[in-house]
Amino acid sequence: MRHPTRKRRQVLVQKLLGRLPHRQQELIGAARVLGNRRRVSVYLVGGPVRDLILRRASADLDLTVVGDGIAYAKALAAEPGTRATIHPRFGTAALILRDGLRLDVATARRERYVHPAALPQVFPGTIRDDLFRRDFTINAMAVRVAPKGEELLDLFGGLTDLKRGFLRVLHDESYRDDPTRIFRGSRYAARYRLRFSPRDRRLIRNVLAEKVLQRLSRERLFREVKRVFDEATPEAALRILQDRGVLKALDPALVVDQGAFAQMRSVRRAWQRYNRRGISSTPPLWRVYLLVLLRSVPARVRRRVGEHLGLKGPPLDALMTELRDFAFLQEQLEEGSLRASRLRYLLDRASADLRILLWASGARRVRHSVERYLTRLASVRPALTGQDLKKFGFPPGPTYRRILDRLLEGRMEGRLKSREDEVAFLRRHFGRPR
Numbered sequence: 001m002r003h004p005t006r007k008r009r010q011v012l013v014q015k016l017l018g019r020l021p022h023r024q025q026e027l028i029g030a031a032r033v034l035g036n037r038r039r040v041s042v043y044l045v046g047g048p049v050r051d052l053i054l055r056r057a058s059a060d061l062d063l064t065v066v067g068d069g070i071a072y073a074k075a076l077a078a079e080p081g082t083r084a085t086i087h088p089r090f091g092t093a094a095l096i097l098r099d100g101l102r103l104d105v106a107t108a109r110r111e112r113y114v115h116p117a118a119l120p121q122v123f124p125g126t127i128r129d130d131l132f133r134r135d136f137t138i139n140a141m142a143v144r145v146a147p148k149g150e151e152l153l154d155l156f157g158g159l160t161d162l163k164r165g166f167l168r169v170l171h172d173e174s175y176r177d178d179p180t181r182i183f184r185g186s187r188y189a190a191r192y193r194l195r196f197s198p199r200d201r202r203l204i205r206n207v208l209a210e211k212v213l214q215r216l217s218r219e220r221l222f223r224e225v226k227r228v229f230d231e232a233t234p235e236a237a238l239r240i241l242q243d244r245g246v247l248k249a250l251d252p253a254l255v256v257d258q259g260a261f262a263q264m265r266s267v268r269r270a271w272q273r274y275n276r277r278g279i280s281s282t283p284p285l286w287r288v289y290l291l292v293l294l295r296s297v298p299a300r301v302r303r304r305v306g307e308h309l310g311l312k313g314p315p316l317d318a319l320m321t322e323l324r325d326f327a328f329l330q331e332q333l334e335e336g337s338l339r340a341s342r343l344r345y346l347l348d349r350a351s352a353d354l355r356i357l358l359w360a361s362g363a364r365r366v367r368h369s370v371e372r373y374l375t376r377l378a379s380v381r382p383a384l385t386g387q388d389l390k391k392f393g394f395p396p397g398p399t400y401r402r403i404l405d406r407l408l409e410g411r412m413e414g415r416l417k418s419r420e421d422e423v424a425f426l427r428r429h430f431g432r433p434r
């Protein structure tokens with residue numbers, strides 16, 4: 001007879017898998033059949049298991065195979081229309097199915113960190129090794145898909161931590177081995193409303209004091225910063241990073257105040273409006289958040305803070321230029337009562353990032369000006385074109401630009417309302433058409 005708790009665990013797992021969308025269930029079914037046929041153990045692992053327990057949708061499925069994961073992935077990819085990218089060095093493969101569904105397949109592995117913050121060496125391992133190398137208990141659970149008899153593997157207490165709301169690493173060296181986990185943890189804490197366990201807080205404090213963040217390459221550091229900004233509410237994760245002393249450890253001047261957090265919310269609202277209206281191309285939101293963050297520190301240390309966030313070279317220069325442009329535009333727009341043509345001129349030349357930031361910057365007058373530009377001015381065009389000017393006998397040259405600008409100005413100021421008005425205007429001021 002089966003042990004009752006085991007039976008109960010199986011029921012739990014069936015319930016969990018039953019929460020997957022139909023198509024993902026089908027895929028798990030195919031993965032099981034293939035696992036049985038090839039006689040390898042296959043597990044659904046990490047993020048998708050956590051998300052199933054939390055009843056959240058997970059875009060991608062992650063499978064771990066104990067054995068030759070690549071051969072398994074190749075067989076799974078045999079279905080027509082599937083694209084597979086294989087990384088032999090890591091024993092992993094990324095599959096994109098015909099209908100866009102994504103599936104990552106990995107060989108179960110063990111990791112060894114030779115230096116703190118270095119990339120790990122990897123070796124084949126058991127499922128336990130593979131779970132133990134992971135960041136948090138909540139990410140270290142697995143569901144066995146094959147062989148049959150599904151089971152939830154929760155070796156480190158992830159389920160309890162999820163219920164009690166704790167983020168906990170699996171061992172004391174975890175943050176030192178991989179300091180990006182501090183950022184990852186802050187994102188999870190914000191996204192799932194968890195908090196670092198008291199032990200984790202202490203571990204984080206210790207590694208920050210050892211300046212372990214400074215050992216990360218700029219690229220790795222900035223990738224984490226960007227992932228924070230890619231969260232649905234990055235200000236929540238940033239607040240946690242600030243509370244845990246991470247921002248200060250990156251740069252002592254990096255202090256984000258309530259105003260900046262509020263501005264991030266406002267940026268999001270502006271971006272959504274912008275996006276809905278489809279008035280102009282919407283820039284990536286993370287970049288606008290980054291501008292808010294940099295604006296919240298004194299101008300003289302901004303470049304240094306940018307560097308300490310992992311930026312450099314042309315991308316950093318571009319942000320600095322935008323911040324200077326922002327100060328100028330804000331000043332101009334705050335004066336109010338700008339002529340329509342002047343407003344159009346200024347905002348046509350501002351980047352989409354800056355228009356959003358101006359809208360979100362708080363001052364009512366500035367916001368109204370941006371609204372006026374977006375809803376009324378940005379799309380105004382004269383009815384006449386360069387072709388028409390040519391037909392009217394204007395000699396081609398730089399005057400075309402000047403004439404078209406005058407027409408645009410007249411349109412925006414409401415003096416010109418129709419093509420006939422424009423033709424009359426040309427005749428009056430430029431002597432053509434005769």
Ligand code: CTP
Binds near residue numbers: 139140
């Ligand atoms: N992982 C880890 N340490 C890292 C990066 C990843 O332990 N520095 C493990 C975690 O177990 C994680 C899994 O690899 O669950 C997959 O990583 P990733 O796709 O980045 O995370 P998800 O959990 O899918 O989270 P997200 O929803 O943010 O993508």
